[in-house]
Amino acid sequence: MSDIASAATTRRAVITGTGSALPVRRVSNAELAEQVDTSDEWIVERTGIRFRHIAGPDETTSTLATDAARAALAAAGTDARDIDLIVLATATPDQTFPASATRVQAALGIDDCVAFDVAAVCSGFLYAVQVAESMIRAGSANRALVIGAETFSRILDWEDRATCVLFGDGAGAIVMEARETATQDGRGVLATKLHADGRHNQLLYVDGGPSTTGTVGKLRMKGKEVFRHAVVNLAAVMNEGLAAAGLGPEDVDWVVPHQANARILDATARKLGLAPEKVVVTVDQHANTSAASVPLALDTAVRDGRIKPGDLLVLEAMGGGFTWGAAIVRF
Structure with missing residues (x-):
């Protein structure tokens, strides 16, 4: 057996x-x-x-x-x-x-x-x-x-x-x-967790669209409120993803986060008890590139040799909607 x-x-x-x-x-x-x-x-x-x-x-x-x-x-x-x-x-x-x-x-x-x-x-x-x-x-x-x-x-x-x-x-x-x-230690996506809460639409949105104004519109944001939700939601969803994969923060080699704000990255790492050097940071060079943010940071860390085959990665992001999520990946 x-x-x-x-x-x-x-x-x-x-x-x-x-x-x-x-x-x-x-x-x-x-x-x-x-x-x-x-x-x-x-x-x-x-x-x-x-x-x-x-x-x-x-x-x-x-x-x-x-x-x-x-x-x-x-x-x-x-x-x-x-x-x-x-x-x-x-x-x-x-x-x-x-x-x-x-x-x-x-x-x-x-x-x-x-x-x-x-x-x-x-x-x-x-x-x-x-x-x-x-x-x-x-x-x-x-x-x-x-x-x-x-x-x-x-x-x-x-x-x-x-x-x-x-x-x-x-x-x-x-x-x-x-x-x-063959095993949970093998490469691949181990777990993903996604969320959305449309009640917060007015905190981060674009004030236009084909069905409403017939224009593209411009981005609008209430930064303090977004910051507060981001720190809480990102820490929670990363823990949720790790639990679903049967792992804990101590197993993580690298966090590859959405690059919105350096203070959000620091605060999220502290909530998880992760060392800052385990967090891939590119926000200083790229700013917030929205959906491109996580894969840009991932590619940067792969190509400079930080991320290696077999490393356990946590990918995470939060954006307008609000939407947020995390993926636990054995690279």
């Missing part, structure tokens, strides 16, 4: 490659202070942000997503034609429809695969991971591209210094493949 049990395998979604892409233009706080009533000191003290990338006229959500996808495919050693699922998380699509995922599909030369967008703002990448992982585990997909991509600069009010200094543009991507693994 024990031999039979030990031989049992589980179909899991394993991350086999990561990639990212940033717009060419890199904007410092000092440059931003020439346009907005702010300063480098003010921004760094309150957010930890020093730079952000801003998309140019020829750079869109789908072009950044495509570049990130190509990098992830190269890292995975996977041909684009072997992809049978593309899930693109974004709040800033190229068009109202069709899905920007289909533009990525065409740009990659894929004739036919399932391709669609997921809209959960800063939590979008976590939502996309769970969707792709569920489809892979169910056998309806074998190789997926999961992408977070944003051009938030297009929806910022550049006269509102409280919000325009916080965001940037970019894209991150992962390749997820079906693998049979």
Whole structure:
């Protein structure tokens, strides 16, 4: 009986490659202070942000997503034609429809695969991971591209210094493949937990849309309230995810969080009792890139050698909606 049990395998979604892409233009706080009533000191003290990338006229959500996808495919050693699922998380699509995922599909030369967008703002990448992982585990997909991509600069009010200094543009991507693994220590997505609470719509939202104003609208945020909810919700969902995987904070090698604010990252780590050096931080270089934030940070830490095969990762994010979630991944 024990031999039979030990031989049992589980179909899991394993991350086999990561990639990212940033717009060419890199904007410092000092440059931003020439346009907005702010300063480098003010921004760094309150957010930890020093730079952000801003998309140019020829750079869109789908072009950044495509570049990130190509990098992830190269890292995975996977041909684009072997992809049978593309899930693109974004709040800033190229068009109202069709899905920007289909533009990525065409740009990659894929004739036919399932391709669609997921809209959960800063939590979008976590939502996309769970969707792709569920489809892979169910056998309806074998190789997926999961992408977070944003051009938030297009929806910022550049006269509102409280919000325009916080965001940037970019894209991150992962390749997820079906693998049979024998134990809980094997690679792959071990657990995911997602939440949403629409009662907090007015704390972080865009004041436009096709069905309401017929315009794209601009981002609006009540920062103090968002901060308070973020620290509580993120710590809770990470503990929830670890419990679902039968693990605890002591098992975590790296937390790869949504890069919204350095103070949120610090406060969340303290609530979990995690050492700050276990938290991947890129907010100083990228600012808040919404759905692109987590995969951008993941790719950064993979490529600089911090994250290694076998490491236990906690991916987490919270965004407008509110939506929030976490994924426990053996890399």
